[in-house]
Amino acid sequence: MVQDFATPVLRNVDLGRGNWLLEFPAEGVAAAMRPAQFFMIGVPGSDVLLRRPFSVCGLPGTFADRPDGAVQILYRVYGRGTALLASLRAGATVQVLGPLGRGFTPPSRPDARIVLVAGGIGSAPFPAFLAELERSGRRATMIYGARTAGDLPLLDWFRERCDGVSVTTDDGTLGARGVVTDPLAEMLQDADGGRVHVYACGPSPMLAAVAKATLAKGVACDLSLEAPMACGFGVCLGCVVPTRREGGAIAYERVCVEGPVMRAERLAW
Amino acid sequence: MVQDFATPVLRNVDLGRGNWLLEFPAEGVAAAMRPAQFFMIGVPGSDVLLRRPFSVCGLPGTFADRPDGAVQILYRVYGRGTALLASLRAGATVQVLGPLGRGFTPPSRPDARIVLVAGGIGSAPFPAFLAELERSGRRATMIYGARTAGDLPLLDWFRERCDGVSVTTDDGTLGARGVVTDPLAEMLQDADGGRVHVYACGPSPMLAAVAKATLAKGVACDLSLEAPMACGFGVCLGCVVPTRREGGAIAYERVCVEGPVMRAERLAW
Amino acid sequence: MTPDLAVDVGTVRLKNPVLTASGTFGYGLEFLPFLKLSELGGIVTKGLSPKPRRGNPPQRIVETPAGMLNAIGLQNVGVDAFLSEKLPALREHDTAVVANVFGETEAEYVEVCEKLDGAPGLAAIELNVSCPNTEAGGMIFGNDPAALARVTRACRRAARMPLWVKLSPNVTDIREVARAAEAEGADALSLVNTFVGMSVDVLKARPVLANVSGGLSGPAIRPLAVWMTWQVRRAVQVPIIGMGGIMTARDAMEFILAGATAVQVGTANFVAPRAAVDVAEGLAAWLTLHGIGSIRELTGTLR
Amino acid sequence: MTPDLAVDVGTVRLKNPVLTASGTFGYGLEFLPFLKLSELGGIVTKGLSPKPRRGNPPQRIVETPAGMLNAIGLQNVGVDAFLSEKLPALREHDTAVVANVFGETEAEYVEVCEKLDGAPGLAAIELNVSCPNTEAGGMIFGNDPAALARVTRACRRAARMPLWVKLSPNVTDIREVARAAEAEGADALSLVNTFVGMSVDVLKARPVLANVSGGLSGPAIRPLAVWMTWQVRRAVQVPIIGMGGIMTARDAMEFILAGATAVQVGTANFVAPRAAVDVAEGLAAWLTLHGIGSIRELTGTLR
Numbered sequence A, B: 001m002v003q004d005f006a007t008p009v010l011r012n013v014d015l016g017r018g019n020w021l022l023e024f025p026a027e028g029v030a031a032a033m034r035p036a037q038f039f040m041i042g043v044p045g046s047d048v049l050l051r052r053p054f055s056v057c058g059l060p061g062t063f064a065d066r067p068d069g070a071v072q073i074l075y076r077v078y079g080r081g082t083a084l085l086a087s088l089r090a091g092a093t094v095q096v097l098g099p100l101g102r103g104f105t106p107p108s109r110p111d112a113r114i115v116l117v118a119g120g121i122g123s124a125p126f127p128a129f130l131a132e133l134e135r136s137g138r139r140a141t142m143i144y145g146a147r148t149a150g151d152l153p154l155l156d157w158f159r160e161r162c163d164g165v166s167v168t169t170d171d172g173t174l175g176a177r178g179v180v181t182d183p184l185a186e187m188l189q190d191a192d193g194g195r196v197h198v199y200a201c202g203p204s205p206m207l208a209a210v211a212k213a214t215l216a217k218g219v220a221c222d223l224s225l226e227a228p229m230a231c232g233f234g235v236c237l238g239c240v241v242p243t244r245r246e247g248g249a250i251a252y253e254r255v256c257v258e259g260p261v262m263r264a265e266r267l268a269w
Numbered sequence C, D: 001m002t003p004d005l006a007v008d009v010g011t012v013r014l015k016n017p018v019l020t021a022s023g024t025f026g027y028g029l030e031f032l033p034f035l036k037l038s039e040l041g042g043i044v045t046k047g048l049s050p051k052p053r054r055g056n057p058p059q060r061i062v063e064t065p066a067g068m069l070n071a072i073g074l075q076n077v078g079v080d081a082f083l084s085e086k087l088p089a090l091r092e093h094d095t096a097v098v099a100n101v102f103g104e105t106e107a108e109y110v111e112v113c114e115k116l117d118g119a120p121g122l123a124a125i126e127l128n129v130s131c132p133n134t135e136a137g138g139m140i141f142g143n144d145p146a147a148l149a150r151v152t153r154a155c156r157r158a159a160r161m162p163l164w165v166k167l168s169p170n171v172t173d174i175r176e177v178a179r180a181a182e183a184e185g186a187d188a189l190s191l192v193n194t195f196v197g198m199s200v201d202v203l204k205a206r207p208v209l210a211n212v213s214g215g216l217s218g219p220a221i222r223p224l225a226v227w228m229t230w231q232v233r234r235a236v237q238v239p240i241i242g243m244g245g246i247m248t249a250r251d252a253m254e255f256i257l258a259g260a261t262a263v264q265v266g267t268a269n270f271v272a273p274r275a276a277v278d279v280a281e282g283l284a285a286w287l288t289l290h291g292i293g294s295i296r297e298l299t300g301t302l303r
Ligand SMILES: Cc1cc2nc3c(=O)[nH]c(=O)nc-3n(C[C@H](O)[C@H](O)[C@H](O)COP(=O)(O)OP(=O)(O)OC[C@H]3O[C@@H](n4cnc5c(N)ncnc54)[C@H](O)[C@@H]3O)c2cc1C
Pocket: A038, A052, A053, A054, A055, A056, A073, A074, A075, A076, A077, A078, A079, A080, A081, A082, A083, A121, A124, A125, A225, A226, A227, A228, A229, A255, A260, C062, C063, C201, C208
């Protein structure tokens, strides 16, 4: 179950343009962890008080040649907490709480057509998920968008493992100029809606657009949500999103416990 | 003059029992710096807000084989700030302000008998001072006390360079059981008071006892004082000690500007 | 000899002086993966209102230097669900359970107190008076000695069980509100609640929190909370439960020496789920190290 | 195009909105090794009293989480030495010099104001009203709207030059004292002064500061100070000079967006002697980056 452990940084790899891959041993928890579950990670002695949430990116087996029991997170330098992470070298100690939250579950229909939609660093949970799908002999298509060509970490890795990756960039520096919902709309047009299952992770406006597009077509859609978090395990009530209850009433549910993965139709955006 | 500079840690050597020697390049300021002047040192991004004061221990030439332009501080892990320093490895960045304050000045009398009195980590300013004395062909006697044998950093180094080091420990684990004022009193008994010049650095109660002993004998005595500091350059008024004005009135003077080295007779303890 | 950590907050005996602060420990059960509730002197629940409340829209929290702002808006399951669902489960654990109570009117406070009074397994009621009084133009109950006196008196009548009043620090002189609560029969005073603050998203030129302002907690406020503890100690006779930025046993000692019989650990629970247990164990280690038999020998011994 | 940083605090034009806070910048001259005073919008002197004061015994300062407590006790050279020794030297520098003033009685405030009024090279007087009124049982002038009104009125009569009143944050509702100062003719309000706090040496069971309590400053208090700025902005018409924990241009932007015409940098000067200049330069860079012509377009634009 969930554990709180201090662990050394094994590697902290600069992927360029502010994207980093951090690796640490997590023997006790890696086996039980699901893709899109997350860790709360802190750096003792720093001036960052609260830990920050990060999806697990690589579980044992996800990336070839990585040590047994080690996991990876893919992160982007955003503010103080992520800048601090980026300053760590191998050997530094991080304090890690996890696994937390509800991750992705593969579609129950064996013939489902799986579509992954990632916005920039929102691709973080997909490597572990793809590896899991692969192990059960399943494939996925990916739509991967960002502002510009450099903001698509691990693109080559995804290209090797997906049945095609449609790239979009706001500035047209790679793939189609546009946003992820453009290729998504195309895909959904021809497809048998009941067969398609979309998994999306990225900034909230993107997730809202993906939710809208899939709901309109009656397509199953799981979103991995973001929210500022203080605790990560359900007690501060800081990370809520508005959801719709049966009957239409609005409630606030916790991204860290009821999420981060929620069905698109539950959200009251 | 005084500079504020970021500089990499070259070495951070664990001397045991919480004593450390930190080395960093200080090209711009090392040449102008006097023994017992000090630096304010901070670690950006840490949860320690204010810098901490440390005497310069080694200036270029003090320790053989150390790189040109590098300086050393000798410090003891005391609270949060010094624990943070001890956690730094070579390559980490420290923010350094200095040189600050008024340092030691060798006695003007060429035939003066120089006695250094150090309490534990209070030995920090003496290596640079001894090296300077040596360069002008002068020698010193040392009295070096601490609670216990392990708390006498650089003792061997001092033994090589002084005309005798009298060691005292509270617990008798090395040298004479007792305090530094025991051998000091003996020395002052026989000596020509007008020729002796005492330089002392250590915890305030020790300095007060040294001041008392020397003043009673009319012996010249310079004390390197300690005080909590916020700025280190005279503007916060946080580091004051009570001094006696002509006429006997008490004033509060700044350890960081009017000190850290002050004549024993000025203090109104 | 194992050191004696037990303390008496009035008639409430705690096995150790460390409780968890309201709103930072859920209803307690969320922490079972990390600790045994019996390791704690007590727990204080999330604030309870007559009806469930859904709370404020997000963004509800933001980190600030050595602290955080929160504007949760008192989201809670309501007193009835607490009594039927949470309290029975908590009763299984050997710790003092304190129900934190709030209302928007005096009548709401009274309603919740009446429902809680005498509930089996409940050790005390703690009134959160840092709430706007909707009947009095939104003025904060706890910021006005007269209003605080009125709500304390009403709750005192409504509940015979131990009644703690949790003071707001956003006042000119906390001793005035402390005396008002004591005079109206509070059995103990908890202090402090959060300080009102605000954070600005400078890129958007908008408040970070949807609620505009929030309550500041965490280490940043500790010196202010210790000072208030020391001031209140010399103004009242009833026991004090001190809090504000306690992260370690050393921090707790500041409050205990300044006069707090017990302490609460809040924001630290988010940073490290075992924080409160670590504080209690650290206090035990402290007593052992210094050869002190009981924590009670230290309470209020600041000179 | 170089961005326009000039602001008007009433009739006082500042070349940029960054001043240094009283008590954190000495008399200004101590910073000449690090910066040109002309790089600053202005400087505020250490608080000046009728006679020199030697201040409190040590220990006077202690670091706290993201902040520090100080109990300097208003050590200063006295108004006469300031006028004869410091001001002439400051006049050589192209920056606005503001004299911070305090007294233990209304008469002392008036005496210092009269001496300073119209002194060549002085841009404004700032009243520090966070002082105990020795004639009124030690009550803090600035914590009581009526007392604040009286001392403001008296100083307003004593000085024709711009008069700023610096508010104490240790009050239930800062808008009340803000309105009182405005009504009595304050030309601008500076906020906030330090929050009262205390730190305990747990090994000695003694307060760390010889004075027992001290004033909390630094990043820890920023969210509280920003909130007070925003509150006061909507309560008064006069310009606000915001401060409390400003370390960077981003921090200064919080205050400016919340309604501060200018800001003061305090504790940051201890951490980095060029901090205030860095804030001013950072604001210029911000304007350039966002293509904004003048900082005045941003003042109070928080929605
Ligand atoms: C379940 C979950 C999984 C995540 N996984 C990853 C991941 O794998 N890789 C990755 O790079 N990032 C991930 N994130 C986002 C990551 O947690 C944030 O980027 C990080 O917390 C930012 O911290 P910071 O200290 O750098 O920025 P801060 O200084 O904390 O933030 C700067 C500003 O952004 C705001 N802010 C902070 N966090 C968020 C947020 N999550 N949403 C909206 N505004 C915010 C703050 O209020 C502040 O104004 C995840 C978030 C969640 C909730």
